[in-house]
Amino acid sequence: MESPRDRKYFAKKKVCRFCTESIEMNYKNIDILSRYITDRKKIVPKRNSGLCARCQRQLATEIKRARFMALLPYTVLH
Amino acid sequence: MAAKPRYYETLYIIRPDIKEEDLAKIQQRLRDAISANEGEIIKFDKWAQRELAYEIQDYSRGIYYIIIFKSLPGAVAELERHLRFYNTDVLRFMTVAITEAAANKERAVQESKAAEESAAAAESQAETAAQPVEEAETENEPAATEPAEGGTN
Numbered sequence: 001m002e003s004p005r006d007r008k009y010f011a012k013k014k015v016c017r018f019c020t021e022s023i024e025m026n027y028k029n030i031d032i033l034s035r036y037i038t039d040r041k042k043i044v045p046k047r048n049s050g051l052c053a054r055c056q057r058q059l060a061t062e063i064k065r066a067r068f069m070a071l072l073p074y075t076v077l078h
Numbered sequence: 079m080a081a082k083p084r085y086y087e088t089l090y091i092i093r094p095d096i097k098e099e100d101l102a103k104i105q106q107r108l109r110d111a112i113s114a115n116e117g118e119i120i121k122f123d124k125w126a127q128r129e130l131a132y133e134i135q136d137y138s139r140g141i142y143y144i145i146i147f148k149s150l151p152g153a154v155a156e157l158e159r160h161l162r163f164y165n166t167d168v169l170r171f172m173t174v175a176i177t178e179a180a181a182n183k184e185r186a187v188q189e190s191k192a193a194e195e196s197a198a199a200a201e202s203q204a205e206t207a208a209q210p211v212e213e214a215e216t217e218n219e220p221a222a223t224e225p226a227e228g229g230t231n
Contacts (some may be wrong), residue, residue, distance in 0.1 A: 026176075028089070028125070037112075065172065065174065067131070067172055068170070068172060069089055069091065069142075069172055070091065070130040070132055070134055070140065070170060071130045071131060072131050073126075073131040073132055074131075074132065078131070078132035078133070
């Protein structure tokens with residue numbers, strides 16, 4: 001059952017970077033985490049980050065840990 | 079129901095203007111808290127001194143210290159009780175459970191570092207004590223590489 005959508009656009013398959021590249025996601029590794037926060041310091045949503053569900057959940061946890069330890073800001077208003 | 083020992087990592091922030099003796103006292107208390115609960119300290123180190131992302135108790139900088147240890151779950155509560163007790167000096171702390179693999183990796187790093195240090199110490203001792211310096215250096219080299227290899231395997 002091919003939907004019209006499939007024919008219209010090229011399906012560009014997103015691959016989760018953390019699954020393929022085996023980078024360690026850790027709340028102490030701010031350089032990597034800060035790639036996944038917006039300029040208003042929000043966590044980048046899954047549709048933009050391109051991560052798989054499991055990695056996105058893990059990412060959110062690690063960012064929240066980093067925020068608690070004052071490694072990353074919660075907002076721009078601090 | 080026997081509780082199994084697990085691996086933990088505690089990161090805590092100390093205010094930057096702390097006196098050395100106060101810091102030593104706090105750290106001694108933390109070490110005691112872990113070892114009193116049959117814990118094994120794998121790493122007990124300074125992690126970084128850095129700008130805080132936001133002010134905590136009016137401090138904009140902080141010194142981060144890290145403890146990696148293996149212990150029964152009860153030791154965590156005991157350790158955090160001590161950290162809370164010094165809450166004027168300890169700005170923030172957090173304990174997370176880590177995997178055994180991550181802990182073992184850290185242990186290997188620490189062991190190879192310790193081996194390097196002892197080898198370097200032996201080397202400098204040999205240099206000051208004995209005249210045949212070259213001989214002493216070659217003797218120490220295999221001692222430095224062996225424990226590191228053992229740790230990674």
